[in-house]
Amino acid sequence: MTSRTRFAPSPSGHLHLGHAFSALYAWERAGKNSENFVLRFEDIDFARCKPEFEVSIKEDLNWLGIEWSVEPLRQSERQSLYDAALEKLAEQQLLYPCFCTRKDVEREVQAAVNAPHGPEGWLYPGSCRKLSINEQQERQNSGEAFSLRLKMDHAVQRAGNLTWIDRMVGEIPANPSVLGDVILARKDVGTSYHLAVTVDDADQGINLITRGEDLFHASHLHRLLQALLELPVPKWEHHPLVLDENGKRFAKRNQSVTLGYLREIGTTPNEIREQLGL
Numbered sequence: 001m002t003s004r005t006r007f008a009p010s011p012s013g014h015l016h017l018g019h020a021f022s023a024l025y026a027w028e029r030a031g032k033n034s035e036n037f038v039l040r041f042e043d044i045d046f047a048r049c050k051p052e053f054e055v056s057i058k059e060d061l062n063w064l065g066i067e068w069s070v071e072p073l074r075q076s077e078r079q080s081l082y083d084a085a086l087e088k089l090a091e092q093q094l095l096y097p098c099f100c101t102r103k104d105v106e107r108e109v110q111a112a113v114n115a116p117h118g119p120e121g122w123l124y125p126g127s128c129r130k131l132s133i134n135e136q137q138e139r140q141n142s143g144e145a146f147s148l149r150l151k152m153d154h155a156v157q158r159a160g161n162l163t164w165i166d167r168m169v170g171e172i173p174a175n176p177s178v179l180g181d182v183i184l185a186r187k188d189v190g191t192s193y194h195l196a197v198t199v200d201d202a203d204q205g206i207n208l209i210t211r212g213e214d215l216f217h218a219s220h221l222h223r224l225l226q227a228l229l230e231l232p233v234p235k236w237e238h239h240p241l242v243l244d245e246n247g248k249r250f251a252k253r254n255q256s257v258t259l260g261y262l263r264e265i266g267t268t269p270n271e272i273r274e275q276l277g278l
């Protein structure tokens with residue numbers, strides 16, 4: 001089967017060598033066919049994302065020889081899809097409002113003995129899950145900001161045993177519990193990376209998700225969300241990250257590895273591919 005892949009950058013900076021690797025990797029897996037390659041702007045961090053970065057991302061990708069047939073989507077314009085997904089989870093009684101600030105949670109985690117941690121840091125200790133329905137409603141009605149969290153244990157129970165396939169690794173038992181009661185709708189944006197990416201990948205017919213291995217653990221949760229939302233199940237490939245000479249990931253502020261700069265100093269797309277081993 002032909003793979004339909006995507007490259008989904010946040011337009012909050014210029015592309016660097018790490019992005020180039022990820023984009024070229026997806027492009028290879030799409031058979032270098034513009035019909036099978038989707039560009040999506042993950043711009044839910046409204047304050048950091050800027051239209052000029054979208055322009056520069058498109059220019060850089062075209063310069064690398066990457067093309068797409070479908071006009072790129074912006075997650076900021078797709079809230080109605082995310083709302084529908086949240087509604088479906090709410091109908092299954094799998095969500096609860098959480099009024100905690102990051103500081104509240106950090107304080108609670110620090111005070112606890114043996115607070116559980118996962119791959120993204122501490123797990124939510126569940127304070128707001130204990131609120132009564134009345135208390136939840138009163139606080140919502142008073143205009144207090146809230147996020148929506150997943151009742152992970154109930155969700156896992158409902159979905160049953162799940163597996164997913166990373167083509168580099170094989171079949172993997174899904175273990176989303178490592179992320180605890182994750183936020184699916186943030187206080188500020190009404191969705192989250194995990195929800196938006198799962199909904200969009202299904203909506204855009206992506207059947208092979210390629211992305212950096214730093215997001216490997218996220219796929220456990222995305223597989224769970226696919227089951228709960230009755231979405232088709234793609235395959236995954238998590239590729240190694242490109243690191244600098246100190247073994248660190250490239251920072252967006254590091255100008256010397258942006259594709260724009262490399263182009264300016266005369267580097268060719270072929271040299272970039274060679275440097276990246278692609």
Ligand code: GLU
Nearest residue numbers: 008009010042197210211
């Ligand atoms: N916007 C995410 C990033 O740039 C995309 C991750 C993904 O491919 O799912 O890291």
